[in-house]
Each structure stands twice: as structure tokens, then as C-alpha cells.
Amino acid sequence: MKIATWNVNSVRARCERVYQWLKTHQPDILCLQETKCVDGAFPNREFELLGYNSVFYGQKSYNGVAILSPHAIEDTFVGFVNEDPDKDEDEQARLIAATIQGVRVVSAYVPNGTKVGSANWSYKQAWMDRLRDAYLDELFDPADDLLLCGDFNVAPTDDDVWAPDLWSNSIICHDDVRSRLDRILEFGFTDTYRMHHPDKQGAYTWWDYTRGSLEKNKGVRIDFILATESMRQRCTDSWIDLEERGQKKPSDHAPLVATFE
């Protein structure tokens, strides 16, 4: 089973790239973030041409998440729904969950935070707390076959950024969000990429569009496929698709892939 997660920075602007990526890599599951379009504008028919079903949850201009699969997509729910199953309690579209071939999958887009100390920064911290306390703990079990995939907008350690001194106390390295990522991991998750590449330096999933960042590998690793124990045991490999990031009109994030027995 091949699973991928990819922040596409607009699914409409990236429609052709996503189409080609699906055709080439044929994942069993593809989680998308930053689709940036309302549900009526999601290009699901394009992906259906390749045999892919889609579930999606978007809003105008910002955020938006989706899950694609050639298999049946069941038990879909969106947002923070623990109190009222019909109503997302978050005003931003950042979470979608479904079950595919017996595996529970979540596509998550953690808030960026904009700037330390801003209103968006407070929202990011509250959102991460809520993901652990009101979402994972209420709706899932560490014993589940569960994958939490997405753009977490946090670099777990200084090994996950190209210049730790420059990124020190930034929105992706600040202790206030690293500690919250740790709490999410403590639910019972393993970072599957790091599991397979424990000592690898310079492994990143995002590079700035400017300043030749990709060519100089000035990036950060902020996208993850997190696996509960049962899925960790099944995880055979993980890699970052650098080739896709180097294509014309790329997203600023590369796809992250993991395979499971």
C-alpha cells in the first residue's frame, strides 16, 4: 500500500501536476493540503479520468484538504466534529478523515502561524492543542490502524531545517509549537520518514520559491506521515519526491511517500 501527502498550494493551479503525479506513482492514497478552493470547484472529474475517487473539504481562497484513492473511500468526516457531527467547529477547512481499505487516514493542514506573537500564532497553538485533545483523543485510538498525514508547519528538530540559527524561534521551530507537535506524537505516532532515515541530514519537504532555495537545498521538513504502532510495523519505506519539486510550475512542497505491507 502506497500512501502520499502533498501540500499542493492550490489544487486548481496544480491540477496538471497532480494528474501527472497520480499517473506516474499510482498511490493507493493521496492526501492533499492547501487546495484553496470551494468544494464546487474541486477538479475531482480530472482525477476520476485516472480512476481516482476524491473526498474534499475546502473554502474560498485559503486552506482546504482532500483525500484521493482508487479504492472505496468510507466514513468521511471533516473538521473538528467531536461535539456536533454535522458541524465543523473550526472556521477554517483544515481536516478531513476517511477509511480506505481498513486504514483510517487523516489529511491535516496545521496553521502556519504567520508571525510569532500574532493572532494567527495563537490560533496555531490552540489548533494544535485541539488536534490532540479534542480530535485524536476523542475520535481515535492509538490501537487504530491510523495515519495522520499532512503539512504540520513545524520542524521537529534542528536537523529538520537548513539553517537552525536563522530559523531559531521562528514559527516552525519555536518551542511553543515543537512541544505541541511532541504532544501530538505522544498520542502514539511514529514519524515514518525519520524512522527509515534516522541520521539523514538535509531531508526537506518545503523550499522557498525564491533565491534558488531548491538548488541550494535550503529547505525545511514540515510534512509528515505519522503512523500508529500497528501501521509503524507495516511501514516498509518512505521517501520525498524531489523530482516533482523540480518540475515546472511546482508546489513549494514536495510529495512525501510511505509504503505499507
Next chain:
DNA sequence: ATGGTGGAGGGTCCA
């Protein structure tokens, strides 16, 4: 002094 690039949308905001 604070760009550069990219997306959405038609202002700036966000990343």
C-alpha cells in the same frame, strides 16, 4: 529599505 515568488482575487492577505 526589506525585495525576490506564487496563489487567490481583484484589496491585500497568506505562505
